[in-house]
Amino acid sequence: MNILITGCAGFIGFHLVKKFSNKKNINIVGLDNLNNYYDTKLKLDRLKIIKKLNNFKFIKTDITNYKKLETIFKKNNFDIVYHLAAQAGVRYSFENPKVYIETNINGFFNIIEISRLYNIKKFFFASSSSVYGESKKFPLKESFNTDNTTSLYGSTKKSNEVLATTYSSLYKMHCIGLRFFTVYGPYGRPDMSLYKFTEAIIRRKKLYLYNYGNHIRDFTYVDDVTESIYRLSKKKNKIKNNFIEIYNIGSNNPKTLINYVNMIEKLLSKNARIVKVPFQKGDILKTHASINLLHKRINYKPSTNMLIGIKSYIDWFKSYYKL
Numbered sequence: 001m002n003i004l005i006t007g008c009a010g011f012i013g014f015h016l017v018k019k020f021s022n023k024k025n026i027n028i029v030g031l032d033n034l035n036n037y038y039d040t041k042l043k044l045d046r047l048k049i050i051k052k053l054n055n056f057k058f059i060k061t062d063i064t065n066y067k068k069l070e071t072i073f074k075k076n077n078f079d080i081v082y083h084l085a086a087q088a089g090v091r092y093s094f095e096n097p098k099v100y101i102e103t104n105i106n107g108f109f110n111i112i113e114i115s116r117l118y119n120i121k122k123f124f125f126a127s128s129s130s131v132y133g134e135s136k137k138f139p140l141k142e143s144f145n146t147d148n149t150t151s152l153y154g155s156t157k158k159s160n161e162v163l164a165t166t167y168s169s170l171y172k173m174h175c176i177g178l179r180f181f182t183v184y185g186p187y188g189r190p191d192m193s194l195y196k197f198t199e200a201i202i203r204r205k206k207l208y209l210y211n212y213g214n215h216i217r218d219f220t221y222v223d224d225v226t227e228s229i230y231r232l233s234k235k236k237n238k239i240k241n242n243f244i245e246i247y248n249i250g251s252n253n254p255k256t257l258i259n260y261v262n263m264i265e266k267l268l269s270k271n272a273r274i275v276k277v278p279f280q281k282g283d284i285l286k287t288h289a290s291i292n293l294l295h296k297r298i299n300y301k302p303s304t305n306m307l308i309g310i311k312s313y314i315d316w317f318k319s320y321y322k323l
């Protein structure tokens with residue numbers, strides 16, 4: 001089987017390549033533009049590891065380059081596409097909205113359209129908990145209305161789901177949207193809270209807690225995410241004549257940011273220098289995923305214990321940054 005993983009030098013893409021690399025009869029092509037949204041060294045280091053795998057091939061390319069993508073698809077005869085490349089981050093979408101439209105809308109169109117032209121059997125794509133906007137009902141269910149996103153990032157992800165729904169009904173293309181909920185783990189993104197909090201505590205820097213630490217997040221360990229994707233990949237089409245599936249990939253175990261910081265402090269045996277700051281534009285107060293649909297489909301629930309998950313992050317962090 002030939003698979004394509006876009007965004008393979010990114011946090012989740014890197015882990016997904018590793019997950020598939022030890023499965024039988026799989027050839028993986030990974031692509032990424034290695035942009036500098038965050039430290040490219042981290043992307044290059046992830047790449048260094050996966051480039052050693054003998055069933056993996058890397059192609060540096062930008063998903064906005066339709067022609068190059070078409071050549072890649074023509075050559076490789078993909079069966080499944082895992083489209084993870086995107087401009088991530090909620091806050092950055094207020095600073096640089098253009099890149100979100102270019103990558104998450106135009107780039108997404110290129111990948112889904114070429115996947116259709118080359119008869120891809122399954123098209124997985126990364127959506128986000130951000131599609132729910134500021135909900136009042138919890139846990140968040142896939143059936144909830146998602147018309148009121150509160151950031152441009154969220155609205156690009158919502159648009160991806162709408163486009164995929166159209167492709168699934170027009171062309172009977174099997175599309176699976178994955179609404180990730182605050183994914184964490186080793187090699188995690190430096191623009192996310194776990195990196196920021198761990199770094200601040202270790203280096204005794206001020207730790208800024210938005211919304212005075214009252215945000216609630218459904219933190220999800222990255223290995224649980226890749227296991228869910230792997231299990232979904234093995235499934236046949238769910239319902240006859242329905243080719244779109246959307247799943248929350250969350251832990252169903254929400255925690256406040258203060259709780260999160262306390263766990264990191266405990267594991268580092270150091271106190272944080274907390275500075276509580278107000279709510280930021282576009283932030284969401286609370287996420288809490290219902291994972292019943294996912295569980296029903298794959299007989300699996302993301303359930304890594306948070307202290308164990310954070311500990312594996314901290315162990316990686318200390319050794320990677322030599323602290």
Ligand SMILES: NC(=O)c1ccc[n+]([C@@H]2O[C@H](COP(=O)([O-])OP(=O)(O)OC[C@H]3O[C@@H](n4cnc5c(N)ncnc54)[C@H](O)[C@@H]3O)[C@@H](O)[C@H]2O)c1
Pocket residue numbers: 006007008009010011012013031032033034035043061062063064083084085086087088089103107126127128129179180181182183184189
């Ligand atoms: N990490 C999370 O908590 C989370 C939560 C919800 C949704 N997501 C989504 O999951 C996916 C993976 O997220 P991640 O945390 O691994 O982010 P990441 O930024 O680490 O990975 C994305 C990768 O895509 C690449 N990329 C960006 N623009 C590109 C372009 N135009 N052409 C080619 N490559 C490009 C980047 O270089 C990066 O390596 C993204 O679609 C993201 O929006 C992530």
